[in-house]
Every structure is written in structure tokens, then in C-alpha cells.
Amino acid sequence: MSFVNPSRDSLVIAVAPTQEIGESGLYIPQDKVKTPHFGRVVMSGRDCQCMYGDHVMFLLGSLNLIDNGRHAVIPERFCYKMFRGNPSKASHMLMHDGWVLIKIPYVTAEVSKNGMNIGKLNSTEGNARVTVRQGIVVKAPRSAYNEKDMIVSSYFDKSTWVDIKKGDQVFFSEYVINTIREGSYIFDSFFYDVDGNMYVTIPYKELICKNTSSGLVPLNGYMVCTKEENEIKKLLWAPNDRARRHGIDIYRSACSTPDGFVKGERLVINPAIPPIILEPDAIRTLDTEYYYFKKEYALLSIEEESVSFSKSKTIR
Numbered sequence: 001m002s003f004v005n006p007s008r009d010s011l012v013i014a015v016a017p018t019q020e021i022g023e024s025g026l027y028i029p030q031d032k033v034k035t036p037h038f039g040r041v042v043m044s045g046r047d048c049q050c051m052y053g054d055h056v057m058f059l060l061g062s063l064n065l066i067d068n069g070r071h072a073v074i075p076e077r078f079c080y081k082m083f084r085g086n087p088s089k090a091s092h093m094l095m096h097d098g099w100v101l102i103k104i105p106y107v108t109a110e111v112s113k114n115g116m117n118i119g120k121l122n123s124t125e126g127n128a129r130v131t132v133r134q135g136i137v138v139k140a141p142r143s144a145y146n147e148k149d150m151i152v153s154s155y156f157d158k159s160t161w162v163d164i165k166k167g168d169q170v171f172f173s174e175y176v177i178n179t180i181r182e183g184s185y186i187f188d189s190f191f192y193d194v195d196g197n198m199y200v201t202i203p204y205k206e207l208i209c210k211n212t213s214s215g216l217v218p219l220n221g222y223m224v225c226t227k228e229e230n231e232i233k234k235l236l237w238a239p240n241d242r243a244r245r246h247g248i249d250i251y252r253s254a255c256s257t258p259d260g261f262v263k264g265e266r267l268v269i270n271p272a273i274p275p276i277i278l279e280p281d282a283i284r285t286l287d288t289e290y291y292y293f294k295k296e297y298a299l300l301s302i303e304e305e306s307v308s309f310s311k312s313k314t315i316r
Helices: 123-127 174-181
Strands: 011-014 020-022 026-027 036-043 056-061 062-067 071-075 080-085 098-106 134-139 170-171 190-192 198-203 211-212 213-216 221-228 232-238 244-248 251-253 265-270 292-293 298-302
Touching: 036 071, 174 198, 213 221
Parallel strands: none
Antiparallel strands: 011 036, 011 071, 020 026, 036 056, 056 080, 062 071, 098 134, 098 198, 134 170, 170 211, 190 198, 211 213, 221 251, 221 292, 232 244, 251 265, 265 298
16 A cells, blocks of 8 residues: 555554556545445544454445545544454443444333333324333443534533443433434444344433432433422412412432532422433333433422411411
């Protein structure tokens, strides 16, 4: 191969000569542009994760062939899978900034937590109730944000801090799986390994919380709470002193956070955007029924009220 110095974020890879080469260069038929392809790294830019000998998977349309088609230059961000060593093992994958690899137990549950056969559900709502919402971290990214990634850079949260590690149980919404089904994430975001285990590659910003030995820890601006068993009914006053009789749901924060939440405090959440159940009962893995919401949707915290009189005991 003639000497090539790739840009700081690109790779030179050895590829199988399956493309058609004409006088004007590489020709890829339109129906082959999104065909998966495989290559071995022979040279990498200084900002790349991949090194000599690593294996990458990419779509054929992202190639720029050189050296009469035996090698190609490709930006590393266009490699939807990157492997250090054995490319058949998910544990050998390298993760792009902003993406996390999670092992999931199923996509849609067939058996409930009580062992009952759920069967095939025809409705979208029914499927959502048994769609997987948790898994085990296999690979975490170096950074939670990547300005060069089209999907990751679209999130409002630009923080780079990664607060997960291999082996953590993490939770996400059912919309994550629906997005994968629609093909709106990277190519092959859901896949099986050679042993039949299931994995998803999703944006780190989609994680809601992680489960630790000391309890749940919220991620990415979310908060986790429980719902009081009995709804506290109050009068909501509208303009002109007209009372509207509606119930106010009271929640309790499930954890303390550095930004002001205290575990056990009673919260009122914006009723227009109520908290969402973390795990439906049929597929719950945690002992408690939890809900989650974005922290900015907490309207107020209710402190215990106390009333005292001059010659009596305090009444709570």
C-alpha cells in the first residue's frame, strides 16, 4: 500500500475488493449503498479509538477507496461497530462517545414476573407494557456527548460526564426499543451475538437511572420517585374564586441528589406531564413500583405542617 496519512478522526482499512471500480473511481450501485461491510484497520488518526488490527463494520456507501480498491479511508464515526480483537464477541466492542452497549433479557416479554404466559399482544399499548426497559451495561462510552454525532449532538443536555460502568443495571423507556424498531438509531442497533444473547446500542442520554447496592441513582436530569398509596384530595382554585375539584397526586423522591432533592420528600409534579412508571408490574425486576420524571417538572415540595397554641401541645 502506498503511504497514506489519514485525518485525525479517520481510519485506513483493508477491505475485500467487492466494489466496482471504473475510470472515474468507485462505483456503488444505489441498492448496495446500505449494505453492511467489514474491514481490518491498518492505520488510524490520532483521535481514533481503533488501532492497527482492530475490526470495524460499516455501510458500503461510506467508503473512499484507495490503492486500487484494496484499502479505503473512512471516518471512524461511520463505523457502526468497532472491535478490539475477536469481532464475534460483544465484550470486545469499542463504543463511540455518547453510546452505551447494553445486554437485554428480551425485547418483548413472553412470560410475566409471576410466571404467567403473556402471549402475543396485538395492541401497541399492550406491547409497550411488556417491552424491555432495563439491561446490564456491557460497554460504557468515554464521554456522554459527541458534537460530531448526528443523534447524540441533538440532545439538549451537553454534559460529558458518564456515571455508569460495566455490570450496572440501567433503565430506559419503552420508546428506546420502538426507536430501534423504526431504524432511527445507528444501523444494527439491536443484534445477537454468536451465543444468542441480545444487545442494544443506544444513546447514553436515554438512560433514566441505574440500580446500585445503595438504591437507585438518577441519570441525565431524571428523578425517580414512588407514589403515595392514597391520593391527597385538595381544592385547586381558579380565577374568580371558583374551585375545581381535582385530585393531586403526591410522590416521594426515592433518592437524594446534589442539586437539592432529598430522599423521602413529598413532591407535587406538573399534572400536565405526570411521572411515568419505570417498570410495568408484569415485567418488574425491582421490589418497589417506581416512577420517573424530568427534574424540572417538580412544581413544589410539601413540608410537614405544624400548628401550635400557646398552652397546648404541638399538633401535627
